[in-house]
Amino acid sequence: MSRAGTPQSTNTFLGMPARPPRVPYGEGNLRGEQAFPRAAAGELRNEQLRRNLGRATGTIRGKRIAVTAELPDWEELRDAGAAIKTDALARLPELLEELERRVTERGGTVHWARDGAEANEIVTRLVRATGSDEVIKVKSMATQEIGLNEHLEQAGITPWETDLAELIVQLGHDRPSHILVPAIHRNRDEIREIFLREIPGVDPGLDAVPEHLAAAARAYLREKFMTTRVAVSGANFGIAETGTLGVVESEGNGRMCLTLPETLITVMGIEKVLPRHQDLEVFLQLLPRSSTGERMNPYTSLWTGVTEGDGPQDFHLVLLDNGRTAALADSVGRQALNCIRCSACLNVCPVYERVGGHAYGSTYPGPIGAVLTPQLAGMHAAADDPNSSLPYASTLCGACYDACPVKIDIPSLLVELRHQKTEETGRSAERLAMRAAAAVMGRPRLWTAAQRTARLGRAVAGRDGTIGRLPRPLSGWSDTRDTPAPPAQTFRDWFASAEGAAALREAAREGERRSADGPAHGDDQQEDQ
Amino acid sequence: MRIGLFATCLGDTLFPDAVRATALLLARLGHEVVFPPEQTCCGQMHVNTGYQREPVPLVRNFAETFRDASLDAVVMPSGSCAGSVRHQHGIVAERYGDAALRSAVAEVGAKTYELSELLVDVLGVTDVGAYFPHRVTYHPTCHSLRMLRVGDKPLRLLRAVEGIDLVELEQADSCCGFGGTFALKNAGTSAAMLEDKMRHVRATGADVCTAGDSSCLMHIGGGLSRIKAGTRTLHLAQILAATRTAPHALTEAAR
Ligand code: SF4
Numbered sequence: 001m002s003r004a005g006t007p008q009s010t011n012t013f014l015g016m017p018a019r020p021p022r023v024p025y026g027e028g029n030l031r032g033e034q035a036f037p038r039a040a041a042g043e044l045r046n047e048q049l050r051r052n053l054g055r056a057t058g059t060i061r062g063k064r065i066a067v068t069a070e071l072p073d074w075e076e077l078r079d080a081g082a083a084i085k086t087d088a089l090a091r092l093p094e095l096l097e098e099l100e101r102r103v104t105e106r107g108g109t110v111h112w113a114r115d116g117a118e119a120n121e122i123v124t125r126l127v128r129a130t131g132s133d134e135v136i137k138v139k140s141m142a143t144q145e146i147g148l149n150e151h152l153e154q155a156g157i158t159p160w161e162t163d164l165a166e167l168i169v170q171l172g173h174d175r176p177s178h179i180l181v182p183a184i185h186r187n188r189d190e191i192r193e194i195f196l197r198e199i200p201g202v203d204p205g206l207d208a209v210p211e212h213l214a215a216a217a218r219a220y221l222r223e224k225f226m227t228t229r230v231a232v233s234g235a236n237f238g239i240a241e242t243g244t245l246g247v248v249e250s251e252g253n254g255r256m257c258l259t260l261p262e263t264l265i266t267v268m269g270i271e272k273v274l275p276r277h278q279d280l281e282v283f284l285q286l287l288p289r290s291s292t293g294e295r296m297n298p299y300t301s302l303w304t305g306v307t308e309g310d311g312p313q314d315f316h317l318v319l320l321d322n323g324r325t326a327a328l329a330d331s332v333g334r335q336a337l338n339c340i341r342c343s344a345c346l347n348v349c350p351v352y353e354r355v356g357g358h359a360y361g362s363t364y365p366g367p368i369g370a371v372l373t374p375q376l377a378g379m380h381a382a383a384d385d386p387n388s389s390l391p392y393a394s395t396l397c398g399a400c401y402d403a404c405p406v407k408i409d410i411p412s413l414l415v416e417l418r419h420q421k422t423e424e425t426g427r428s429a430e431r432l433a434m435r436a437a438a439a440v441m442g443r444p445r446l447w448t449a450a451q452r453t454a455r456l457g458r459a460v461a462g463r464d465g466t467i468g469r470l471p472r473p474l475s476g477w478s479d480t481r482d483t484p485a486p487p488a489q490t491f492r493d494w495f496a497s498a499e500g501a502a503a504l505r506e507a508a509r510e511g512e513r514r515s516a517d518g519p520a521h522g523d524d525q526q527e528d529q
Numbered sequence: 530m531r532i533g534l535f536a537t538c539l540g541d542t543l544f545p546d547a548v549r550a551t552a553l554l555l556a557r558l559g560h561e562v563v564f565p566p567e568q569t570c571c572g573q574m575h576v577n578t579g580y581q582r583e584p585v586p587l588v589r590n591f592a593e594t595f596r597d598a599s600l601d602a603v604v605m606p607s608g609s610c611a612g613s614v615r616h617q618h619g620i621v622a623e624r625y626g627d628a629a630l631r632s633a634v635a636e637v638g639a640k641t642y643e644l645s646e647l648l649v650d651v652l653g654v655t656d657v658g659a660y661f662p663h664r665v666t667y668h669p670t671c672h673s674l675r676m677l678r679v680g681d682k683p684l685r686l687l688r689a690v691e692g693i694d695l696v697e698l699e700q701a702d703s704c705c706g707f708g709g710t711f712a713l714k715n716a717g718t719s720a721a722m723l724e725d726k727m728r729h730v731r732a733t734g735a736d737v738c739t740a741g742d743s744s745c746l747m748h749i750g751g752g753l754s755r756i757k758a759g760t761r762t763l764h765l766a767q768i769l770a771a772t773r774t775a776p777h778a779l780t781e782a783a784r
Binding site for chain 2: 036037040041044050350351355389391392393394395396397398399401402415418419420421422430431434435437438439441442443444447451454464466473474476477479480481482483486487489490492494495496500503507508510511512514515
């Protein structure tokens with residue numbers, strides 16, 4: 001594995017690339033069709049979507065703040081979470097080998113997949129070997145990321161999503177728009193329509209009462225659980241020490257998939273490994289409180305290899321790289337691999353709140369998606385890759401950093417990725433403009449001259465002293481905002497003027513007069529004396 | 530104290546009232562305000578847009594201008610510029626600078642403050658003797674809030690202003706949608722965020738919306754002006770500098 005700082009291309013040996021490969025272009029679900037601003041424009045026009053999202057994220061935000069505030073050691077837990085993940089990633093090869101050993105010892109089989117294509121082939125081969133032409137699925141980001149469902153369908157195998165929200169998305173022939181609540185962009189009425197249209201034999205009188213909708217889904221799913229012999233899951237954690245895999249969920253549907261079938265295939269991103277069983281203590285507190293605002297998630301399923309006479313008798317673990325070692329090789333960006341997919345950063349992100357998950361074009365939307373997606377799948381900036389627009393899909397307001405349970409400094413990662421993008425792009429009109437601005441601002445005399453020119457803007461201002469429409473690329477700004485005309489005098493000119501000097505002297509005198517009279521009302525400094 | 534004043538490029542050119550207010554306020558509090566004329570811009574726009582090589586001369590110019598050992602502190606009426614100096618200059622110097630630049634940046638960064646930090650933490654005042662008889666609402670800008678952690682310092686300063694009717698802003702800590710070049714690159718999303726911010730500002734019934742950063746105020750104020758909302762934006766420094774004897778001088782001069 002190459003490390004950051006390794007000079008590119010020069011020190012390859014044994015045919016190993018100097019940089020680990022990223023996700024190949026055109027594979028899986030880590031790249032949208034349009035750049036973010038364009039994709040967002042479509043979503044912004046959807047008033048219903050904005051209302052659904054605003055309401056849903058607002059509710060989860062409030063719950064999260066309430067339940068994290070009640071833990072006196074919340075900050076220490078966050079530090080512990082970050083430290084455990086950082087340590088695990090620092091010795092990833094060692095931990096993964098330990099995990100493989102333990103899983104094998106307990107009767108499981110471990111497969112290594114360099115990318116999504118390999119993982120998809122492995123899973124398809126394993127399902128075929130069972131003779132089944134359908135699988136039930138536990139909600140999983142990793143299989144979503146590699147487009148496993150699409151791949152299985154092409155191979156004639158039908159995947160049934162069993163997570164309620166994931167099912168809504170699947171039946172709606174839609175894409176998930178949130179890590180945790182994939183159907184967050186849908187409201188009850190829309191869900192009712194999807195069920196009426198897609199579930200065979202559903203009661204035509206079905207209404208939009210949540211309990212009734214859930215009952216309709218349950219009846220439909222129950223049959224799948226009882227009849228399907230193969231399940232595919234993801235994993236929230238893989239414990240190296242014991243070879244234990246873990247899934248946390250709130251509906252229990254996942255547990256049905258993990259226990260009822262004969263064969264269980266788990267696809268796990270390699271960054272999900274944790275050193276010790278004891279580490280779960282930290283993450284089982286951090287995750288539910290950050291994601292759904294619950295003190296504890298309702299179902300935590302842990303399984304270790306195969307147990308005779310209990311649960312699946314055939315267990316496979318597919319360890320997925322798919323760009324993760326490439327991210328790990330980035331000394332700044334690797335932090336993003338600490339992510340435990342809690343979605344807290346999505347729920348506090350003002351950009352996500354307005355545009356929803358689809359605008360990001362990736363399985364991973366929101367702030368973490370904006371840094372993780374380009375790292376896993378690259379930005380290929382020269383080819384106008386939509387992923388190169390993702391690091392700019394943020395105002396750098398920092399709300400994500402404050403919410404993240406493992407303290408990933410997402411704003412700094414965004415700035416770093418922007419830098420990487422511009423370095424990759426080379427010459428561009430924007431770079432020339434930036435360079436020109438820096439050339440002027442780097443020289444005080446030129447800058448002062450430029451300020452004088454800027455005052456010409458006064459000529460185009462209206463009578464109220466503001467400038468209305470501006471030409472491109474500033475028109476995006478001036479469509480909805482007025483701009484004040486530059487005043488007749490800059491600050492520096494005022495400061496250097498006799499008038500400025502007199503005003504400052506007068507202010508100082510006034511200050512002296514006041515302190516001689518004593519303050520009009522309480523002053524910290526005075527109170528101290 | 531001898532305090533170096535950094536006007537910021539935006540403040541110097543477009544919002545001199547806010548910088549003038551900062552200078553007058555500090556003078557009134559008995560401090561010597563020094564304005565090194567070599568100053569230009571902190572380079573925040575470059576770094577935030579993805580350019581770390583280009584702003585090296587700006588970072589160098591800033592560090593050389595304000596390193597002056599006779600300055601006890603450096604202040605700027607902008608949370609985001611203070612954040613840039615304290616956090617981003619180090620990143621740029623680390624990557625593209627020499628050892629001299631790295632140490633100069635660290636030295637200057639350690640004595641750089643945003644206005645409310647300087648007043649409360651360094652100068653130890655919350656009541657600056659201001660008089661401002663208007664209904665005011667305060668928008669905490671993201672960088673002051675999350676990069677500098679100014680907390681409630683600006684509010685404590687405002688609460689001590691005589692005559693003020695300070696009203697709470699709903700969802701105050703959600704971003705106004707400016708984000709520098711974000712407002713250009715993602716104009717639609719930025720406008721959607723601004724829309725919500727303006728709705729909350731208007732719901733307070735305030736005459737004035739204030740903040741510690743002229744850039745966010747330019748965004749919010751530009752939007753309010755476009756819809757002719759009647760609410761004005763004023764920099765926090767302008768409120769703190771207003772007194773009974775000079776209530777208007779700060780907002781009307783030089784327009
Ligand atoms: S980046 Fe942090 S807040 Fe966002 S999903 Fe990952 S762990 Fe949660």
